[in-house]
Amino acid sequence: MxxxxxxxxxxxxxxxxxxxxARYASDVMLGNVAHAWLVTSAIARGHITGMDEAAARAVPGVLEVFSHRNMHGAVAETEFFAKGGYVGSTIRPLESDRIWHDGQIVAMVVADTLEAAREAAFRLQVEYREEQPAAGFDAAGVEVKAASEGGFEDPEVGDADRAYGNAEVKIEAEYSTPTQHHNPIELFTTTAHWVGGKLELHEGSQFVHGLKNGVAAQLGIDPADVHVVSPFVGGAFGSRGSLTQRTALVAEAARRLGRPVKLVPTRDQGFTIATYRAETRQKVKLAAGRDGKLQALVHEGWEVTSRPDPYKVGGTATTARIYACPNVRTKVNLVHADRNTPGFMRSPPELPYMFALESAMDELAVALNMDPVELRRVNDTQREPIKGLPYSSRNLVGCLDAGAKAFGWERRNPAPRSMRQGEWLVGWGMATSIYPTxxxxxxxxxxxxxxxxxxxxxxxxxxxxxxxxxxxxxxxxxxxxxxxxxxxxxxxxxxxxxxxxxxxxxxxxxxxxxxxxxxxxxxxxxxxxxxxxxxxxxxxxxxxxxxxxxxxxxxxxxxxxGLEGGKQAMAAFGAIFVEVRVHERTREVRVPRAVGAFAAGRIVSPRQAHSQLTGGMIWGIGAALHETTEIDHRTARYMNDNLSEYLVPVNADIQQLDVIMLDERDSQANPLGIKGIGELGNVGTNAAVANAVFHATGTRPRHLPVRIEQLLG
Amino acid sequence: MRPFSYMRADAPKADAAASFLAGGTTLLDLMKLDVLRPERVADINGLALSGVRLDAHGLHLGALARMSEVADHAEVKRHYPVVAQSLMLAASPQIRNMASLGGNVLQRTRCPYFRDTSYTACNKRNPGSGCSAIGGVNRLQAVLGTSEACIAAYPGDFAQALVVLDAEVEVQGAQGRRRMRFAELHVAPGQAPQRETTLQPGDLITGFSVPAGAWTARSLYLKVRDRESYAFALASAAVALQLEGETVREVRIALGGVATVPWRAHDAEAELRGKRLDEASATRAAAAAFASAQTHGENAFKPELGRRTLVRALLQAKQMEA
Structure with missing residues (x-):
């Protein structure tokens, strides 16, 4: 067969x-390998004024201490990936004494053994002249720019402000989503090995040809002389898509020392030497007629990025196009602060922006006294509203129907605080999921x-x-x-x-x-x-x-x-239904069950697709209730940079999860009719959880993660 | 991590310069972070200090008994539920399998500024340098027993069970073995947060004794946290009750996640003794427990959460079949 x-x-x-x-990059052990250990900055903005290397160099087995003193000019400047280059951050560590963000690499110690490299790194004394950093939105000294200045097209159609003013039913609310880090279990390992003038790199990668060409450009060598080996990747979630700056440093160290160099950074270093999900603040205005049909949608976002790099999340590109709405106005603003450059993280635009839109849709449903599923149904469309492009296929309604049925949605009492089980308030919430194909x-x-x-x-x-x-x-x-x-x-x-x-x-x-x-x-x-x-x-x-x-x-x-170009809009859809329980006194939120129904084209490998969608929903639950990077706003530094205090769901948090994959044939999207499913599962889940919390408690959570202190009032 | 000399201790004798290694779940962690830099590490796992024993006088726990062993012990669960629950609700299965009881009660704070040596200002790590947590990231830090020098929360769970049941701790020191009330082991930070216990250099905890009492069977540990497992308490309550009908004959209350040390709430107990236990009296007790709370921004929610946690724990203990 x-x-x-x-x-x-x-x-x-x-x-x-x-x-x-399966041999991961971290498992690779070459003969005569030297070990590298990073030293990262203790300040977020300023300059290195001194570095006492004597004690570090005195540790037996230390081969070299690399810093801006001996690495200046070693790694060429290359373009930010969004401007056609390769790197996820243009900040070149070890290039100068300048500090751009917390945890910037300031030195790399290489030794015969891991233990010697680590001990020497601990003994390296770095002196700084610190300047007051701006950590984010509310800090003095941030620079706010419209994303459109960098070429981002803010989707717009009709006259949203006038339509909003004239509408019968309207809501306006502000939402926020936190800084989040991917935390793949495999650390940001690199082993570099030069053989006969050719560079062999062992590094977990989401784009080996990008890595090969990017490192070649950084080191000024022929891309044909770079070989990237990455057969297995211990989690990535976007963090290994564009180049990080550590790879070239390891390669350069190996070239100078004439032997392979292996770097396995620590968990906390991973928070600052790679990318992360940008913090956002968003304002949404929705207006509708009594029939629930949207008349105006206004979605504005503000996103934190680094000083030099205009990374944009830009989820309005999706939220503007998902529902039938004749009047749409959107705008995305970038807030440049003294932080490392953010980047792609699973469903980069949609996870934060769909949280805001789908929370707002729930608020609108309440204002309309309409079932939230019905509100999505009323606003379904086979054409995206900005340019009027037809969807190659779109079965959101099928997802709503299948998900609602499997969940038992018809038994929901719409009144907040109306359902309970013992001491636990029970809430049911839902949201739409979408991911561009x-x-x-x-x-x-x-x-x-x-x-x-x-x-x-x-x-x-x-x-x-x-x-x-x-x-x-x-x-x-x-x-x-x-x-x-x-x-x-x-x-x-x-x-x-x-x-x-x-x-x-x-x-x-x-x-x-x-x-x-x-x-x-x-x-x-x-x-x-x-x-x-x-x-x-x-x-x-x-x-x-x-x-x-x-x-x-x-x-x-x-x-x-995707949704924006060409002759048609292409996307996969889903509907997420979530039950939460919130303790009536102490307000812990738990998720006993969730259902996701998805229409995502032809499913190639059902068992792995099921796993991806399940994992996506688990991620969404974590994004709703757990994940946040804590920042000291005085120092612009990350404080919970470990897996003990950067919370993600543990097994005990996840109980019943049902995934339904609808049969969908799409002859327009591509010859095989395949849509992506890796990111679809987590989109919308965070909003479904928050909407369920509102239903359980009557308190509307607008800021992620939804934690106890938001619900004690 | 820095070089250290490693030895296996063959007797529980004082070695003032050595750090004792049992499960290693705190010591090795902090050595890797460069927070602790012991020159000598004495591995005590070979000592005969394990064992769990119940008799007419109470519960006797060896310092090297592992958390999981006591958490899963059927007789402990039945007669001293607060002890078993405080251990079961802590950490992860892997950590519970490794961590010893003696090490557990000496677990260091999770205050992020204590654990990050790139912050100079931490009075606990660097006496006299200041406190970075005040005005900083302090959502998990303490509101009871704090000082201007330190607000670091005591992170453990088991210690609340020991405090609530008036346990004794047995210590081997330079002067031989001695016993003291467990409640006297930890000291609030005051102006010297670097000193966390009354132990002297070289002292080794060898065991714990929990006295029998009419209230140990009706006892519980309630832990409120951000996720269902493997998280530190935002607030917790250890409660032991002796009831006559609905009237409180004896009550013991300890609080976790909210204080700088394992926190016995005597004022709250006084509110309840001799009273009918109901929502109103539990609420009064909870108010008394947090009367002296001091908050610092991010942790402003803790007194309210702590009060609710205690009310819930008291009413839940009342419902127990004991």
Missing amino acids: PDGIGTDHQRIDGRAKVTGG HIGAATARVTLLPSGHARVQTAAHDVGTGAYTAIGLAAAEGLGVSLDKVAVELGDSDLPPAPVAGGSNTTASVCNVVMKACDEIRARRAQGQQGAIEVYAENVPEGLPPEAIGKLYQGRNALGG
Whole structure:
């Protein structure tokens, strides 16, 4: 029985992962390797005025102390990824004495052993001249700029302010979402090894071709001389998509020392040497007629970023387009502060911005005295309202129906504080989920042997999502073989390039190009070709220029699809239903059950898709109730930079979670009709939790995370 | 981490310069953070200090008994539920399997400024340097027993159970073995927050004795926290009750997550003795418990949460079948 798209199958790399056979970057141990330990800044703004290295260098086994004194000029300036470059932060540590943010790398000690490097790092004395940093929104000295100055298009249509003024029913509210850190379990490890003038890098990556080309640009070497090895990635969530600055430092140290150098930074260093989710504040105004039909939507956001880099979250690009609303005005503002540069984190625009919109929709439903599910139904549309583009497919209503039925929504008493179980107030809330469907230019090589065994080679990435299995299933279908005959090779820059594992595009991008290669193999077989057949294929999705492939080879992403461009809008949808319990006295919030119903195109690998959507919903619960990076606003420093106090849900927090995947055929999105699901599950879940808390308590939580102190009043 | 010499202790004898290593769940953690820099570490896991024993006089716990062992002990759960619950609701299964009882009561604060040596100002770590938590990130820090020098919360749970049941602690020191009231082990920060206990250098906790009492069976530990497991208390209450009908004959109350030391709430107990236990009297007791609370911004919610936690714990204890 041949396997194929839709076959329920365990992860083909699962056994290796649970037996230790899968080698992550942190597991790589090369001969004669030297160990690096980072020293990071104790201030967020100012200058290094002195560095006493004597005690550090006196530790036996220390090979070198790298700092701005001996690394100035070693790493070239490169463009911010959003401006066409590679790096997630243009702040180059060890370039000068300047400190831009808390936890900036100020030195890297390399020694024969990890213990010596660590001890020497502890003995390095760094003196600073500190300036008062601006930590964020309310601090003096921040610089506020419209995101449109950097080219962001604020979606707008009609006259939202007039329509709002004239409307019968309206709400206006302000929401906020906190700084959050990805905290993948695998730390931000890098091992660099020079062999015959060529650089080999072992680093968990979401984009090996980006890493290869980016490091080459930073070090002034030929990209052909860089080889990135990243077959397994211990979690990423966006944190390994663009380059961090530590990679080039490790590579440069290895070059100077003439031996491999391995860096395993600490958990707390991961909070400041990589990216994170930007803190936002948002203002939403909604107006509707008595029938619930939206007449005006105004959504403004403010987002914290670093001094030099204009990272934008920009979720209004989605919130402006999800409901039928003739009058929309949006604006995004960037607040530049003395912080490290934020970046992509699972559902980057949608998680914070859909929290605000879907909370506001719940507030509007209350103002209308209308069921919140009905309000979404009334405002459903098959065309996005800004440019009037048709959705390639959209079954939000099907998700609402299936989710409501499975949850038992019809038994909900709409009055807040009306449901309880013993000492616990019970609340039911819901929200819409949406994630734009992306597809990128991609390449792959597929080989079919006479034995019936096949090999798929593409530099795509399995960041824990199950990509190995999904890609294997596509090849199995394309070649008419069983999955156990298919070997899948990913995560290596010597392989034909595939896009960044971001924007939930991998399955669509890679399965379509793999299928193209398989089709070619089958055609050649039909023509009578014998022996092993190897086919290299490229796929440029509709709407992207042909040079997208060349750019991909240069490590530059070309992603198409989504809501904004082209002839159609493409997105996956979902409806999330959540039950919370809130203790009537002490106000702990717990989530005994949740249901998510999703319409996300053709599901390639159902078991891993189920896992992704479940994990996404768990993430959403954590985003609603737990996750926040605590900042000392006097010093602009992160204070809970460990897994004990940076809270995410533990097993005991997650009880019953049901995922429903609707059958959806989309012949317009891409040839295989695949939409992404990696990020869909967590969007909306945070709002559904908050809406349930309102239903339970009558208190409207507008600031994440929803913690006890918000509910004691 | 800095180099240290490691030895295995073969007898519980005083070694004033050594840090004792049992489960290692606090010591190694803080050594890796460079907060603790012992020159010598004496591993005491080989000492015969484990064991859990119940008799007519009470409950006897060896200092090297692991948290999980006592938390899962059927007789402890039945006769001293507050002890078992305080251990079960703490930390994670992995930590409970490693951490010893003796180490547990000496767990250091989780105040982030204590744990981050890049902050110079921490009176506990760096006497006389100031307190960064006042005016800083202090959501988890204390509102009872604080001083202008320190508001670091005592992080543990088990100690509240020991305080509430008037336990004794046994200590091996330079002068031999001695026993003292557990309530005298910890000292509030005052002007010297670097001194957290009355132990002398070289002193080793060898065990605990919890006296039997008519109130130990009707006892419980209620812990309110941000998530369902593996989180420090925002507020907790250890309660032991002896009732005659609905009237309180004896009551013991200790509070966690809100104080600088394991906190016995004598004023609250006085409000209840001889009274009918109901919502009103429990509320009065809770008000008394937090009468002296001092808040510092982020932790302003703690007195209210602490009062509600205590009321809930008292009414819940009243409902117990004991």
